[in-house]
Amino acid sequence: MNRDTRPHSQEGPDVLDVNGLRKTYGSAGGSVEAVHDLTFRLDAGELACLVGPSGCGKTTLLKCVAGLLAPTGGTVAVDGRPVHEPPPDMAVVFQEYGRSLFPWLTVRGNVELPLKEKRLPRARRTALVEEALEAVGLAGSARSHPWELSGGMQQRVAIARAIAYEPRVLLMDEPFAAVDAQTRADLEDLVRGLWQRFEMTVLFVTHDIDEAVYLGQRVLVLSSAPTVVQDDVEIDLPEQRDQLTTRSAQRFTELRARVHGQIQQAKQASARE
Amino acid sequence: MSPAPGPASAPARALSFLARLLLLPALLVGLWWWAASGEGSFYLPTPGTVATTFVDVWVSERFLTDALPSIGLLLTGFFLAAVLGVGAGLALGLSRTLRALTEPVLEFLRAVPPPVLVPLLMLLVGLDSTMRAAVIVSGCVWPVLLNTIEGVRAVDPVLSDTCRVYRIRGRRRLTTLVLRSASPQIMTGLRQALSIAVILMVISEMFASSSGLGFAIVQFQRGFAIPEMWTGIVLLGLLGVALSLVFGQVEKRVLSWHRGLRATARGG
Amino acid sequence: MTTSPTRAGAGHAPATAPSGPQPPGRGSASVRTVSLGLCGIVLFLLAWELLPRTPAADPQYLPPASTVLATLAERAATAQFWGAVGDTVLAWGSGLAIAAVAATVLGLVVGSVPLLRAYTASTVEFLRPIPSVALIPLAILLYGTDIRSTLLLVVYAAFWQIYVQVLHGVADVDPVAEETARSYRLGRLARIRYLVWPTALPYLLTGLRLGAAVALILTITAQLVIGSPGLGQEIAVAQSSGAPDVVYALIVATGVLGVLVNTGVRAVERRALHWHPSVRGEVSA
Numbered sequence: 001m002n003r004d005t006r007p008h009s010q011e012g013p014d015v016l017d018v019n020g021l022r023k024t025y026g027s028a029g030g031s032v033e034a035v036h037d038l039t040f041r042l043d044a045g046e047l048a049c050l051v052g053p054s055g056c057g058k059t060t061l062l063k064c065v066a067g068l069l070a071p072t073g074g075t076v077a078v079d080g081r082p083v084h085e086p087p088p089d090m091a092v093v094f095q096e097y098g099r100s101l102f103p104w105l106t107v108r109g110n111v112e113l114p115l116k117e118k119r120l121p122r123a124r125r126t127a128l129v130e131e132a133l134e135a136v137g138l139a140g141s142a143r144s145h146p147w148e149l150s151g152g153m154q155q156r157v158a159i160a161r162a163i164a165y166e167p168r169v170l171l172m173d174e175p176f177a178a179v180d181a182q183t184r185a186d187l188e189d190l191v192r193g194l195w196q197r198f199e200m201t202v203l204f205v206t207h208d209i210d211e212a213v214y215l216g217q218r219v220l221v222l223s224s225a226p227t228v229v230q231d232d233v234e235i236d237l238p239e240q241r242d243q244l245t246t247r248s249a250q251r252f253t254e255l256r257a258r259v260h261g262q263i264q265q266a267k268q269a270s271a272r273e
Numbered sequence: 274m275s276p277a278p279g280p281a282s283a284p285a286r287a288l289s290f291l292a293r294l295l296l297l298p299a300l301l302v303g304l305w306w307w308a309a310s311g312e313g314s315f316y317l318p319t320p321g322t323v324a325t326t327f328v329d330v331w332v333s334e335r336f337l338t339d340a341l342p343s344i345g346l347l348l349t350g351f352f353l354a355a356v357l358g359v360g361a362g363l364a365l366g367l368s369r370t371l372r373a374l375t376e377p378v379l380e381f382l383r384a385v386p387p388p389v390l391v392p393l394l395m396l397l398v399g400l401d402s403t404m405r406a407a408v409i410v411s412g413c414v415w416p417v418l419l420n421t422i423e424g425v426r427a428v429d430p431v432l433s434d435t436c437r438v439y440r441i442r443g444r445r446r447l448t449t450l451v452l453r454s455a456s457p458q459i460m461t462g463l464r465q466a467l468s469i470a471v472i473l474m475v476i477s478e479m480f481a482s483s484s485g486l487g488f489a490i491v492q493f494q495r496g497f498a499i500p501e502m503w504t505g506i507v508l509l510g511l512l513g514v515a516l517s518l519v520f521g522q523v524e525k526r527v528l529s530w531h532r533g534l535r536a537t538a539r540g541g
Numbered sequence: 542m543t544t545s546p547t548r549a550g551a552g553h554a555p556a557t558a559p560s561g562p563q564p565p566g567r568g569s570a571s572v573r574t575v576s577l578g579l580c581g582i583v584l585f586l587l588a589w590e591l592l593p594r595t596p597a598a599d600p601q602y603l604p605p606a607s608t609v610l611a612t613l614a615e616r617a618a619t620a621q622f623w624g625a626v627g628d629t630v631l632a633w634g635s636g637l638a639i640a641a642v643a644a645t646v647l648g649l650v651v652g653s654v655p656l657l658r659a660y661t662a663s664t665v666e667f668l669r670p671i672p673s674v675a676l677i678p679l680a681i682l683l684y685g686t687d688i689r690s691t692l693l694l695v696v697y698a699a700f701w702q703i704y705v706q707v708l709h710g711v712a713d714v715d716p717v718a719e720e721t722a723r724s725y726r727l728g729r730l731a732r733i734r735y736l737v738w739p740t741a742l743p744y745l746l747t748g749l750r751l752g753a754a755v756a757l758i759l760t761i762t763a764q765l766v767i768g769s770p771g772l773g774q775e776i777a778v779a780q781s782s783g784a785p786d787v788v789y790a791l792i793v794a795t796g797v798l799g800v801l802v803n804t805g806v807r808a809v810e811r812r813a814l815h816w817h818p819s820v821r822g823e824v825s826a
Contacts, residue, residue, distance in 0.1 A: 068434050085437075092438045099431040104453045104530040113449060114439035147534045165439065294663045301664065316682050373577035378585045384799025386761040389773070389792045392780035396788060397602045465751075471672040472758065476766050479677065487674075494678035502678050509675035517670035 015201045016042040016065070016169055020074035023060050034060040036226030038074070042169075047195050047202040049212035051259060052222030053267055058205045059095075061227070062173045065203065066092050078169055087169075091162035095174040097155040101146040107133070108142040111161045118165075132164035135194060152183035159190070163198055172204045176211070185243050188215055192241060209263065213237075213255050214246060221259055223266035231262045318500040323507060326500040331508055335489070340508065343486040346402055347474040350409025354466055358414045359459060362421020363451065372422065383419055387412025387469055391477050405477045412473045413466035420462025424455025457531050460524050467516060475509065486512075604786040613790035622775075622794075629771040629798065632688055633760040636695030637753055644700050644752075645745060648707025653729075653737060658708070669705065673698040673759055674766075681767055691763035691771070698759045699752035706748030710741030746810045753806045757799055772798070 021038040024031045034057040042048050052058055063069040065076050067086040076083040078090060086092075094100040101110050111132055115125045133139050136156040146154050155175055162170055172191070176184045192215060195202050206212050212219045213235055221231040235255055237246060246252055302320050309319040318326075331340065365372050365379075390408050398404055428451060436442070436450050452459075478487025490505035492498075525532075586606045593600035604612075616622045651657045673694045680690040714737055722732050764773025772795055779787035 063434075066438060068437060086440060088440060090438070092435075094431055094435065096431045099429050100435045102432065102449065102453070103534045104456075105449070113445075114441065117439060117441045117445055145530060145533060147530075147537045161439075293659045297660050297664045298667070316679075370577065373574045374581040374584075376574075376581070377578040378581050380803070381796050381800055384803055385792060385796035386758045386799060388758060388762040388765055389776055389795055392765065392776050393785075393788050393792060396780045396783065396785055468670075468672065468755075469758070472674050472762060475672065475674040475677075476762055479674075479766050490675075490678050494681060499682075502682075506675045506679065510671040513670040513672045513675070514667055 014041045014077075015044045015046075015079060016203065017077040017080075018065060018074070019077075021061065021064055021071050021076060022073035023057070023064055023069065024072045033226065035064070035071075036228055038222075038227065038229055040220055040229055040232070042201050042203060044168075045199065045201055046218065047192075047204065047216055048218040048220060049204045049206060049216035050220045050222060051206055051209055051212040051263070052227070053224045053263055054207050056222050056224030056266075057227040058207070058222065059173060061222075062092075062171055062203075062205050066090065066171055089166075089168040091165045091167035091170050093155070093158050093162050093170070093172045093175045095177050097151065097158050097175070097178070098146075100158055101154060101161075103145065103147055105145075106142065107138060107144050107146060107149070107157050107160075110146065110157055111164050114161065114165050128164045128166070129160075132160040135163060135197065136160045136190060150183075152179045152187060155179060155187060156190070159187075159194070163194060163200075166198075167200060170200045170202045172202065174206055175204075177207070184211075189243065191215060196239075209256055209259050210247070213252060213259060214241065214243075219255075219259055221262040221266065230266050231259075233259055233262075316499055318503055322500050323503045327504040327507060330501050330504050339484055339489045340486050342402070342484065343474055343478060344512065346406055346485075347409065347470050350406045350474070351413055351467060351470045353406070354410045354413035354470070355417055355463055357410065358417025358462065358466070359421050359452075361414075362418045362455075362459075363425060363447070365418070366422040366425025366455070367451070372426075379415075379419065383415040387415075387473055388476055391473065391480050395480065405474070405482070408477050409470050409473045413470050416465035416469065417459070417462040420458040420465075421455055424458030425451055427458070428454045456527055460528060464520060464524075467520060468513075471509075471513060471516070602785060604789060608786050609789040609793060612786045613793055616787070616790055616794075625770065625772045625775045626794070626798070628688070628769075629760055629764065629773070629795075632691040632695065632763075632769070632771060633753075633756050633802075636692045636760065637699050637749075637756045639692070640696045640699035640752060640756070641703055641749060643696075644703035644748070645707055648704050648745075649711060649733060649737065649741070652708045652711030652741075653733065665701075665704070669701040674762065677763070677766055680763070686768045686770075688769055690767045691760055691769045694759045694763045695756045699756040702752040702755055703745065703748035706744040706751070707741055710744030711737055713744065714740045743814055746813055750803075750806045750810060753802050754799075757802055761795060 018038055018040050021035055022033075023035040024033045038061060040048075050058060050061070060069065064071045065083070067076070067083045067090075070084070078087045081087065102113070105113065108129055111129045112125055115128060120128070129142075130139070133142055136159050138153065138156050138160060141149060141153065141157075146157055149157070159175070175191075176187050179187065188211060191202070191204070194200075204212070204215055206215075216235050219233045219235060220229050221233065222228070223230040233255065237249065237251055237255070305317075306319050306321070308314060309317045309322075365375060387408075390411055394404050394408055432450060432454065436446050441449065474485075475487040475490075478485035479491045482488045486505065486509065490502060490509070493502035493505055589603075589606040591605075592598045593603045593605045600608075651661055676694055676697060680693045684690040684693070718736055719732070722736050727735065760771065761773040761776075763769055764771040765777050766773075768774050768777065772791055776788055776791045776795075779791060
């Protein structure tokens with residue numbers, strides 16, 4: 001299992017193509033529009049963060065992209081194939097780590113389960129599980145049950161499960177919203193490390209501007225009501241990032257201010273409605 | 274040999290444990306004995322009499338002819354009901370339409386007190402042992418069925434989404450997601466079913482049978498064989514306690530994850 | 542890439558968009574549920590009506606629904622029927638009431654005194670699983686076909702259901718709240734009133750719901766087997782006189798009674814717990 005750390009190429013083919021995505025929830029008292037009209041593309045191997053004010057339909061968008069929800073209009077395509085159900089080479093890390101792990105399975109069982117469904121041979125499964133658990137720093141907890149671990153460690157298990165699955169696209173839905181600040185910083189570095197180590201395109205949804213700027217190569221800013229992509233900011237920070245120097249860099253502050261300004265604008269726009 | 278605090282406190286702990294375990298039962302048996310040895314206690318033999326009669330009555334062929342077949346019938350009926358109830362519960366729990374269609378009828382059928390099935394089936398086909406098993410099945414299946422439905426409905430949506438994302442479906446989804454999530458409710462249903470099974474076993478034998486535990490007890494009572502009747506009550510009691518212990522062990526194994534989860538959720 | 546900041550194109554976009562999927566419209570869903578449920582009832586009755594008219598079932602064993610319902614209506618016009626219903630409800634209600642009061646008082650006392658709890662645990666664990674039908678011969682000897690026979694069985698069965706739930710409820714009292722109460726120097730009675738009781742109430746109601754169902758089962762059982770007056774005894778009589786339609790009609794009556802008991806208890810539960818944030822799950826113990 002040699003997975004090279006590959007060079008990031010901005011010229012690669014589109015892996016994820018979201019075009020004119022629209023989602024309305026019908027109800028007896030009229031319809032509610034969660035996503036108005038979203039269009040964006042991710043290249044192979046890109047790490048993009050999607051940031052927006054809370055309640056702007058981020059989760060809905062992610063569920064549509066993951067094939068968990070059928071969009072009302074528009075298309076989602078992974079590798080040129082339209083998404084109607086969860087595609088085989090996509091993994092999702094949910095915000096609710098406690099509820100996305102099977103409490104009756106051990107950590108190993110949780111990571112291995114999707115691989116069993118993929119009908120991989122046992123030796124390959126063991127190798128993948130061990131590599132993934134080692135990569136997230138949980139090699140010693142394979143036999144524990146998820147509920148015996150702290151919140152941050154549980155989210156590491158969910159990440160290990162996603163990595164072992166060897167996805168082309170990894171979606172992360174506010175994965176660190178429910179962990180404490182220190183754990184959160186560790187997990188952010190973990191995600192960047194894993195992204196560099198394994199060949200994946202990552203779409204990382206968050207409401208935290210700092211997190212988005214720190215993690216991403218690109219930050220897509222969503223406006224709320226109607227939900228559209230309001231700005232697409234390229235993050236030209238150095239590849240090698242760390243919590244202390246990157247966050248105190250002049251450029252980081254500038255980018256942060258730009259995203260922040262866009263979000264404020266988005267909020268005002270929606271308040272004017 | 275100096276009495277160090279460690280070894281000295283261990284026997285003390287054991288003693289206090291035994292006291293907690295046995296003090297009240299000993300007092301109650303003492304009370305029973307005292308009450309039974311008084312005047313006018315024709316219906317209440319002493320514990321000693323009951324114990325010796327118990328050995329005479331049940332440590333004999335009678336155990337094989339009267340008690341064992343009853344227990345076998347009880348377990349057969351219970352297991353059939355469990356399989357049926359969980360199977361149908363899965364089907365109904367997974368289909369919204371089927372559930373909406375059957376819910377009012379099931380609510381009614383569940384509300385019918387199961388013992389009324391005894392005279393009905395007896396009237397219709399007579400109560401041989403197959404029919405007695407049928408009585409137990411048709412009475413026990415409801416709590417299992419309804420609790421399974423409830424458990425299947427309560428599957429966590431995030432976990433369900435996780436399964437969809439990783440394309441886990443069919444049998445594996447059923448066994449790793451649905452059945453396991455529903456297992457706490459299923460176990461609750463099975464426990465209710467077990468006590469209904471005992472009731473139905475006993476009364477179907479009391480009502481219409483020429484053998485079995487329930488029949489034997491009623492025979493003793495009708496013949497005013499008071500100590501023997503008490504041994505029957507004791508045997509039924511022991512059966513109930515034994516079933517509950519076995520069930521508790523099974524439940525502990527099946528739901529160990531659930532206990533752990535609850536304990537950590539409470540501990541914060 | 543769309544970057545226009547304001548896109549007020551669609552006028553029906555509300556100011557607060559949901560972040561997650563909304564439940565589908567409640568009104569239409571419940572209409573669908575109700576109509577499907579009615580369909581289910583009609584189908585059930587239709588099958589019951591038609592099956593005896595086919596060779597699959599003998600009408601002597603399974604009288605068609607119309608016959609059974611007609612018999613039930615006939616019965617319902619008699620005082621004897623309502624007398625039996627009254628006896629059944631009386632035995633059920635008073636048995637449940639006795640069990641509930643005894644179990645609540647004992648449960649609160651034993652539950653809040655750790656020493657008592659420790660010394661009674663083994664006895665409770667032994668007595669609780671004893672099937673109350675084991676007491677039938679004893680009840681017959683002591684009380685004959687008197688209502689007290691029924692009460693003995695009902696109280697024994699319902700008591701444990703409620704008692705165990707109350708114990709769980711008392712054990713569920715938040716230790717932080719308990720310490721807070723102590724630090725404000727609340728006395729034992731005040732602690733029970735303001736702390737233990739509200740915590741244990743949802744558990745008590747769960748126990749009551751389980752106990753009510755069990756009590757009905759045992760009421761009917763006692764009437765069937767012992768012959769105390771009530772619906773159970775009527776069924777036994779109809780059975781021995783070989784009248785399947787009457788047996789079916791009375792079974793339907795007990796089912797209706799059961800539904801009333803279940804919905805009644807659930808209504809009480811909802812009402813008493815309207816302040817409670819979550820509907821409690823059952824304690825499987």
